[in-house]
Amino acid sequence: MLIYKTFEEFNRFFHQPMHYPTIEDIEIYLRNKDAGAFSVISEIYYKVLPQYLPKEIEDKFGEENDPFDISKYPYYYKVKNDENIDDGTLNISDRKSFSKFAEKLLMDYKKNGEKWEIKRIDDFIENINRYAEDIDGYYKNMNFETSAETPTWRIFAQILKGATVYE
Template sequence: MGFDNQTSQGPSFKSNASFLCEAFLVAALRAISTRIFSSIRRSVRDKALSFTMNIDETSIYDRSSFIVFVDKLREQLITGDATFINVDLVDFLDALNRYAEDIQGYYDNTGQLVNADVPSWKVFADLLKGASMYE
């Protein structure tokens, strides 16, 4: 009756320990890879949001500048000048909903001192811009 072999009474202590160790390692690797891929995905998305739109959303400070922004966003959708992933209304609204939940992370990751819980024309513009390409 060694610790390495299966006995008539069931698996040995060593095989149980090996199984638990292997299960722990697999779970740890999954958790780490999920975090890494989430971070990479978020970074790529934030960079895409920052560079693919040729609209200066930092200049949005009132209703008039927001209207100009929305007009430029619409124009880019029509002409194909920007990367729009969510071109139909259902996908756009779904992305808008999810991006509204995640936008504070975008501000934090890009070093912007914006509180997404405080409504502003800039936050509204960022939400629209983000929803056009949020996956």
């Protein structure tokens, strides 16, 4: 019912262009992972649908010959090189800049830790491990021409940052 009602609401909103005369109207409607339509999409994708996905299908995701891989990206995806990844890690290129990044991450946790997905250190370390394993998938999904096979200080920072929100 949640999936049906969600699509019903999307249809109701997008069916009538008077509902979204400006881009701001769409941004308000979609919001983010904590509120609005995107939060519902995220909940369905990460929490509801996996309950109904057969194990033999789930196991095929991420395989080298993934039968579900969509190699042609939609029009709104543009190939992005490393410099176009706008995640706050662009200028991390050495130990000193990584250390400053880690300091800022700690300050953000002290200030906004209650908003982080992660609440415990063991969950954070587990997410570091999982995100390190999946970061190439992130690059592929975002159509970045980047590989984590040759680690850099920036990739380490991206793994730490990603681990704060990884589900």
